[in-house]
Amino acid sequence: MVTPLLSIIIPTCNRAHLLAPTLTALTQVDLLLEVCVSDNASEDATQQVLASFASAFAALRVIRQPHRLTLIANHQAAMRLACTPYMLVIGDDDAICPQALLHVIGLLESDPSLSAVYGSFDIRDLETGAHRAFRRPTDQQLRCTQADRHRLFANAFMMECVVARTAIVQRYFAHSGRRHPLGWLFLDALIRHGDILLSPEVLVVKADFADRQGYRNYERWFQDLVHLDAEAFFARDDEPMAGRDPAADKVAQFLSISAHSAVSHGHTLWAAHFLERLNVLQSPHWPTDLAGANLTEACLTARMAQLAADWDATRLVVEAVDPLPALAARVPGVTIATLDQMTPEDVVVVARASSLDALAGRIAPGRCAALDDLAADLHWGSGA
């Protein structure tokens, strides 16, 4: 009997509508697969979908978590299910490239000293199929040993696409609690127990949707995870530490990428937050293309919108001083009025804090703000 060599690891939660086509696509590839799914206590039809694929693969191993786990714990639960020699973690909306995977498995089979092969991945729009981006760790095949840790760490942000030996993952990584299943600590576990190969071959096609990156980056647990992953990788270095810069640099890179993503999707206050934190790191990753007048204006508009929303106001009264009327005009869902039309029910924005005194007694203090106060922490430091 032929047994599969590769386990496809799929953590999922409440995305039956995406999981079904993903599994269908996996049944159509010309590759014998074991599929391991950890269902993170889904409340939708995930279990029914999985049941319908019960005999579709060489093996389908499923665990349904009785309680909702963290995303990381669910990844690791799925990793622990694997019983084949190699594993590849994918998202429940991703697709695999079977020919490239066959080649990678061949490389691992023929060279026991390799612990993993890192490949490239393609990113396509989930809705339209349009190509969005392409990420590859290297232009040509490259073998790396423990001694290359620093170089790898310095030259890549996060390496996400890897076929790894199951035995190493299950022994050294899959019990480790808070470690990102595709981050630097994962690479650490692999490179400590064998060489790794970087390959330009595309192994996975990842799905993309609007603000995919932003959706994670605004989550505090993910922000902390980026710190943890980089810092702990660096902390595990056997050689004496040369300084704190590599880990700080990785955090700065994350903040810079996050700021870009936030700006491109209109989440300007988040962008300001990321840039503010980036300011003190004085990193070479400062996004010089972002932190200018446009971002300041977008943040001010967002703060005025927030002020109006806090009072459920549909009208915004602004002083007729540039750039206030123009900024107020961008606030969605409100009409604009001038100071002489002000009533105590309005929300008011004036240009200077000194003008607030003139409003005293005419409107509640919380209902009025000065533009220079709204802008007080919008300082773009080294990028300005």
Next chain:
Amino acid sequence: MTVFHCVIGAGYARPYSRTVPAALRRCASPFILLSREGEQVNPEALDEAVATLEGNPAAMAALGGLGDGLVGDAHGLFHLFTRHLVLPAMLVRREACHRALLPMPVGLPDQWRSLAGLARLGPIALACAPLCRPMAPWQRLGRLEEIEDLDDFLADQQSFAALASRLETGPSMDHWRQALDQQRAAGLVLAAEACRAAGTLALAEDMLARAKVWAPATLPPQDNEDHCRMALDLVARLAPQLGEQIRQVMIEDSLAALVPAMGVPMRLAPSGEMAAHPPNSSTVLVFDRAATAQERRRRTGGVWAGFQFALEDLTW
């Protein structure tokens, strides 16, 4: 004098950053006391702080328990930051709160970055007595082992340095960054202590590893027995995640002294008996030595390999 008391719930879940400012905007009292859930107000100290602000119109806020006098420049804020990990309860003028704190969309009004915003408007009075009975720092921060709280703590420190260093001539950015390194390492060690107290030793290890990057000198000594307990604690936590079908955890009897309370039935057994246990997915096996676990995995064809642990694998 009426003081509006804003009690911020333990934890930094995202709704707080919306609900707290919205509540503060509706405040009509001239002074606002910002404290944390569970902190007990000291009425005498509060009266004293109100009198301080009434007697000193330039002062924007009063903080108890940090000394005496006024602080307002970058040097003063740096001095405070390098001596205190967290801020205590504070009394803030309503207008200052509206002008300095509420426009800040991220974070909470009693955090470090907010203090820098207040200092932009005027000096901060350091009242003598704490306005509330102080909590342990990790209690004031919330539970640092909850990941979003820790990131909030680190982000707040970075933002504070960015804002405070702009106030006027003060310590160089290098000094601010060194202070940040020390403070974040101290926060991580604190988080590790909180994790140990809560029995989540694996998280404590993560925190200490990270603290090592920033300020190695702050690290407490390691304890081998803690490592082993941590490993078994992990198994106890993993067992329920391995699926609803787990019926028992079998632990090699050589580990008896370290076994924590399990969420599922647990049985100590000799290594030989465990190695001969029929392969199935309802029993988690924890061996003392990796070699024993590996040999069993080999013999059982790797079936449910993920359900068979060795203490050595968990404590590498």
